[in-house]
Amino acid sequence: MSNNLYSSPSFMERIKRMKVSVEGEKVVLVPYMREHVQKYHEWMQDPSLLQATGSEPLTLDEEYDMQLSWTQDPLKHTFIVLDKDLIVGDFFHGDPHVEAMVGDVNIYLNDLDDSHIAEIEIMIAEQKRVVAAKGLVKRLFF
Template identity: 55%
Template structure:
């Protein structure tokens, strides 16, 4: 989705940036993991297919994707952006007849960052982005039954279990965004900064040049 191709969102722990070509190699290495393939219901792809997927996520009108960065590491001019990647968060517009409905996915791929609040903050930031920029009024999350950590996180965020599919071994959780929930989400995420990613990268390149100068 082109709407977020120049968007940078900064929270307390994470920064969300558009999924670009420079992220693909690291992402491809993540998705070689059988565990991540199972948790995300994904098939292994070749590197070329992964680049095709990145272009699809950028261009398709029904997908919105951010790469999750460790904000603290990313602030260090000596560290490349790809080295700060910890996961991704996605919105899929699954029903053309109901454009305010979105399926939400979150993946913290780096084990050292799991269970430390990175996924929760990224999810809340993405929900606020979906509400304000995409006019989402209903979120769904479809999670494997054995992914108890993700199920618990979404329930803590206020999602309600609506169905269980034993065939696909997944549970569907939903949240309707009424005025009170919208106000609460936006208030809780009032600290998030929405910036121009191009300007941030230009400033970052300047910092790196200065850090590497003799």
């Protein structure tokens, strides 16, 4: 039997189940929660973001449906990028910290035979926070 997503829990499935946050020096990645949808929807009204991400405009209700579908799909995972400098008060895991949202990270597990291979997309919607995003990308890939 091959070691794939369906034969044993993958790292990403365990993270999703535990609702883990990933904390770095400048940003925190938190699971995409219902509380994030309104601000995410506002970002996605920007035609340049839609074009850059290859996305179609959605209604707010469709965006809520999309968020729910991401939480249920074992092959897709979305984290919201929080800028630590924008978090009001202390960071608490499970608190959406909408005020600190600057973008998202999508992880696609496309190879069912190797759950260690994934496609990762990073979107920083808040242009004034691009410097933090460059630090995130550098830490992930270099």
